[in-house]
Amino acid sequence: MTALDEFRATLTAIAERSAAVKHTCANEESTKHFLILPIIGALGYDYTDPFVVQPEFAADFREEERERVDYVVMRDGNPIIAIECKKAGVDLAANRGQLRAYFSALQSVRLGILTNGTQFEFFADCETPNIMDTEPFVTLDLEAATRAPIAPDVLEAVSLVTQARFEPEMVAEAAGERLIAKRLRTVLMDEVRQPSEELCRLALKRVGVKNVHHASIKSRYTGLVRAAFEEALIMPVLEKLRAERAGSRDGDAEMGDTTRRVVTTDRELAVYRYVCRRLAYLAADEHQFAAIERVKYQDYIGKFVVYYDQLRKGRICDFIEGRDGYDKFVFPAPFGEIVTNSMRDIDEALRTVFAERVREIGAPGPAEMPLQQTA
Incomplete structure (x- = not known):
């Protein structure tokens, strides 16, 4: 069994246990204790060692009523990973701004994790140094992991965050590639559903049809390009299956x-x-x-x-x-x-x-x- 296989097995076992105890997590503290700390441990960070993981870490410079991030992972005395926790079931997308503020306040932090105990969103600062990206480069969904194996690309991305492998520059590079790939998939999915005029003109030009009027693109050729796009996606599947x-x-x-x-x-x-x-x-x-x-x-x-x-x-x-x-x-x-x-x-x-x-x-x-x- 490879190291990644062992890592998948560990995460899957935690996912199955989390599914069994999730109903007991009625507040943020129980969510932290029963659902989140096991994942921090699975990533290789000893949450019983204050030199490795510190709870309620001050994330601003005010003397009173400081904002505090739920956990930070330390390296050489400085926080490098900020972890913001929410109660089980809370929508994470609505709470990204809070983690983003902590990310910027803690100058040494290079990775942010936002979680409700069953979903773990991982953020880097690919676009602007020390400014957390607006979207996660990978999401670990423990509920999905109880129904199907964790996808290899998700497993590899999450493994980069483990204590044994975490190097901020490597994570930032991998995160940047994943975010670009994700956006490309979104663009291509949109083109499959409704091909843009630019794509239609490019495709028609490649098959020798030029100088097509805008109205003809909309009324005649968009449907043809969409059908051809769908055919190109599905035909290899069908031919292989028939064989x-x-x-x-x-x-x-x-x-x-x-x-x-x-x-x-x-x-x-x-x-x-x-x-x-x-x-x-x-x-x-x-x-x-x-x-x-x-x-x-x-x-x-x-x-x-x-x-x-x-x-x-x-x-x-x-x-x-x-x-x-x-x-x-x-x-x-x-x-x-x-x-x-x-x-x-x-x-x-x-x-x-x-x-x-x-x-x-x-x-x-x-x-x-x-x-x-x-x-």
């Missing part, structure tokens, strides 16, 4: 007649392809977008099942091909059966059920976004 299915059928040639009668039709594959394409458009955030690569299918005699990650728990819908141009989609309650000749009619059910499955099972981290399908 794997074909190989599986060849390998199972000696199985019984019932198995050999299951043949995935072009219409069923078109449904799978549509689901993936539409989810790329309907995804509410980058975590849902990343999760699309774990959407799979299972074919049976008489029905075709589309699911997320786990066949039973992750079931999205059953598809039953019709003979008169109308197909049947069966979604979990409250949607039930949808009989239609237009797949756009399933969008609302598809978006809602997929979001529920990702929330229940967990989504991959951003680094797990390459569009490859696993069998």
Whole structure:
């Protein structure tokens, strides 16, 4: 087992314990004691040693009524990490300003952690020295860690903060790269949903279409570029999956007649392809977008099942091909059966059920976004 594997195991064990005791954390002090200190310890900092971790550290220069940060991690007598704690369940985004003020007041601090015991946001000062960035470069979500393995990129980023590896310059460099990557993903997701005129013109120019009028871009070409974008994202997944299915059928040639009668039709594959394409458009955030690569299918005699990650728990819908141009989609309650000749009619059910499955099972981290399908 590698050091990162051991680190993941430690964090996962703490996550599972935190889930069991979270309901007892009715105030900030109990949240600190039961949920936050174990993570500080897992990062390698001895919170029983006042030369390593100090609580209620003064974060301004007033003599009376000083502002105090909940914990600081010390190095050579100076604070290098500031940790601001909130009660379990508190929205962290609304409290970033407080940590930002402490970060600036403590000139030697190079890393800030904001936490409510289950979510830990890590901040650096990539853009302006000694001014905390406005967004975290990584977030450790312990609730998600109880449902799915901690993403490799999240694990690596958090490991840089451990006592054994913490070097401010290295963390700042890694944080800067992650923030840029995060913003790029956001831009690309926006372009998938609604391609900008700039992207449309660039794409059209690359295929030899030039000097297109603004009105034509909006009325004619935006939809074409969006569809091509979705195709480019999903087709590699579909082709790989079809090849794997074909190989599986060849390998199972000696199985019984019932198995050999299951043949995935072009219409069923078109449904799978549509689901993936539409989810790329309907995804509410980058975590849902990343999760699309774990959407799979299972074919049976008489029905075709589309699911997320786990066949039973992750079931999205059953598809039953019709003979008169109308197909049947069966979604979990409250949607039930949808009989239609237009797949756009399933969008609302598809978006809602997929979001529920990702929330229940967990989504991959951003680094797990390459569009490859696993069998």
